[in-house]
Amino acid sequence: MSIDPRSTEPIYVQIAYWLENEILKGTFKADEQVLSQYALADMFNINPATAAKGLTLIADEKIVYNRRGLGKFVSPNAKELIVEKRQTKRLEPLIRQITEEASYLKMSEETLIKKIKQAYKKAGEFDE
Numbered sequence: 001m002s003i004d005p006r007s008t009e010p011i012y013v014q015i016a017y018w019l020e021n022e023i024l025k026g027t028f029k030a031d032e033q034v035l036s037q038y039a040l041a042d043m044f045n046i047n048p049a050t051a052a053k054g055l056t057l058i059a060d061e062k063i064v065y066n067r068r069g070l071g072k073f074v075s076p077n078a079k080e081l082i083v084e085k086r087q088t089k090r091l092e093p094l095i096r097q098i099t100e101e102a103s104y105l106k107m108s109e110e111t112l113i114k115k116i117k118q119a120y121k122k123a124g125e126f127d128e
Helices: 011-025 037-044 048-060 078-104 109-122
Strands: 064-067 071-074
Touching: 011 037, 011 048, 011 078, 037 048, 048 064, 078 109
Parallel strands: none
Antiparallel strands: 064 071
């Protein structure tokens, strides 16, 4: 993943999202250290303060925790927190939008479900 400076999503949010994805993929496991703000800044060629803001965002959500003097570490329940947050704050609003649009277009439930299944299959099998 790369950071898109043209995105409407602030860079620090993109950093937090990238870190969440890495936790979900298992790159960073429970109680393992995540990249520092300086490593993230170097990796994505951004300001360290911006990277720190992304780390703070997921720390505020208890996805990572701080070990004084050592850095940020993945919380034991980080995956569950990320899944719950994304289902509630990202996926459910998208589902509402899709179903409303399908309703405006007079698309049947069966057709909508078929299209969702096709899109899900195309998205690939998410490696757990």
